[in-house]
């Protein structure tokens with residue numbers, strides 16, 4: 001057993017998202033979002049759950065920040081609900097909605113916790129969806145205007161900003177698979193949404209530079225699944241590369257760093273890319289300060305001539321979480337190392353990593369040993385990545401609180417803090433207590 005230390009000032013934190021924890025979606029003048037609309041449409045969410053109450057964070061944020069302080073968190077990643085600021089997506093500002101985030105940031109700073117803001121974590125103002133949403137080219141201006149307003153209002157106290165959370169999920173789960181808001185099933189829309197999110201991201205980055213925030217850093221948060229070839233065959237290797245470049249960070253970082261989509265995307269999926277997309281690539285190519293990596297699991301990819309991508313996902317037969325995702329810590333290392341090797345970002349943050357397990361309260365405690373084991377194995381891989389040159393500066397566990405898990409409603413628990421949805425009582429799980437020690441020691445024994 002040896003003790004491995006993380007870098008000094010490593011930012012250990014926890015992550016959440018507005019629609020998943022806040023509740024009170026229409027309070028104090030807030031506008032409706034596509035997720036309020038989607039969750040209130042029968043059949044979309046397991047058990048008919050909605051974000052109407054969630055973890056009631058909109059009202060209990062001081063209690064939750066006290067819990068963060070008790071656990072010794074150094075940072076807190078949270079998202080702004082765009083419809084609380086601009087009820088109609090643009091134009092009129094909702095002062096009371098802005099006041100909530102003002103108070104939230106002040107409370108975090110008072111508690112000595114570094115705020116890490118995500119501008120968009122999927123709750124698009126519903127009125128913008130009525131104008132086409134992310135499929136409307138004008139959204140680049142709407143988003144940049146919203147972002148600029150937030151920079152002006154919170155930039156004096158918040159240094160760390162991420163524009164978009166998981167634009168791949170927004171584009172493909174929301175516009176091709178139809179399982180997330182707005183529930184569309186059109187591959188051309190999915191690629192148009194991919195492209196417009198990139199345009200919106202880079203326009204917001206330019207607004208950020210104009211805002212001249214002292215010590216400010218801006219980046220983007222990307223979803224990733226480690227895709228390995230099922231065999232050493234050339235067919236499987238190609239299929240895994242295509243899956244990686246479409247499903248993971250390259251789809252967005254290739255345009256941002258190199259001003260073009262990845263070669264395999266252009267080779268296999270060019271027909272779906274927006275007409276004349278290349279005219280926008282110079283505008284999309286815009287330097288960022290960090291890349292946010294979300295990682296949960298990995299799979300094997302096998303050549304499949306019937307699949308549009310030429311491959312299909314295959315399981316390894318590893319233990320799974322409650323989401324059915326195989327536990328593959330080695331994939332965490334591969335994603336982090338591959339990112340650094342392929343794009344050499346100035347800084348990297350793990351903006352989400354965690355697991356859902358069947359957590360139960362026993363005598364007022366939650367003994368979530370499987371989550372501790374999951375986190376420990378992923379921390380070991382993160383430490384190895386740092387040793388091998390990855391410029392990893394921080395880690396945010398998903399999630400601080402049990403919360404609304406999108407189409408699964410409240411059936412899946414990811415928190416290091418248990419939420420009793422009947423009483424809104426919070427219980428720090430064993431994983432939360434264990435994590436506190438990791439943060440306090442800034443080290444891991446393995």
Ligand SMILES: CO[C@H](O)c1c[n+]2c([nH]1)[C@H](O)[C@@H](O)[C@H](O)[C@H]2CO
Nearest residue numbers: 017165166223224294295296398405
């Ligand atoms: C493959 O998992 C995705 O990267 C992913 C997993 N997760 C996410 N993205 C989202 O960013 C969160 O809002 C989810 O609550 C969280 C847990 O499902």
